[in-house]
Amino acid sequence: MDAWLASLGAWNWVIVGLVLLALELFAPGAFLMWFGLAAIAVGLLSLAVAMPWQLAAVVFVVLAVVFVMIARRLALRRADAEDDLRLNDRAARLLGRTFALSEAIREGQGRIRVDDSSWGVEGPDLPAGTLVRVVGHDGTRLKVIAA
Structure with missing residues (x-):
């Protein structure tokens, strides 16, 4: 061999x-x-x-x-x-974007509408319709500030 x-x-x-x-x-x-x-x-x-x-x-x-x-x-x-390294992290893809509140933020909790879904948000108390900017996230809950 x-x-x-x-x-x-x-x-x-x-x-x-x-x-x-x-x-x-x-x-x-x-x-x-x-x-x-x-x-x-x-x-x-x-x-x-x-x-x-x-x-x-x-x-x-x-x-x-x-x-x-x-x-x-x-x-x-x-x-x-690569264009978007956060492709599979939907919450991270929303960072920096601005949305209108679909439900007022009361006691730090509210909701925004993103395309065809609704997201829970945390931030200062604001009335519905106020523009907010996404500044962070904790799981699926977005952290927002007034835009």
């Missing part, structure tokens, strides 16, 4: 890379993919330039680290560029 693996030479790296890429399908998260690409790159480099397995292993480690760092930078840049 060892002789057969040794006879494959550079193709070992390509095979390992393809196996890692296939494993990425079963363990999503785009982590094994970078190791797989590094292994394939080492295999292709080994086909072009003869190198001992020790050097190939060092090149693999270096390429894997470089690929992971590049992927991390790209992921962070994409996360920064």
Whole structure:
């Protein structure tokens, strides 16, 4: 078996890379993919330039680290560029917006209408129809001030 693996030479790296890429399908998260690409790159480099397995292993480690760092930078840049990181936090998406009170705030409690839903609010006592700005939230209860 060892002789057969040794006879494959550079193709070992390509095979390992393809196996890692296939494993990425079963363990999503785009982590094994970078190791797989590094292994394939080492295999292709080994086909072009003869190198001992020790050097190939060092090149693999270096390429894997470089690929992971590049992927991390790209992921962070994409996360920064996304329009609305609060997509699934409806209360946080309302921060800074202004609405009219649908029910007066009495004893610190009232309601506003947001699109097709009604939200409970906390704030200073104000009559119905007063414009208020959302300044915070506690779960689904919005904290407001007069706008």
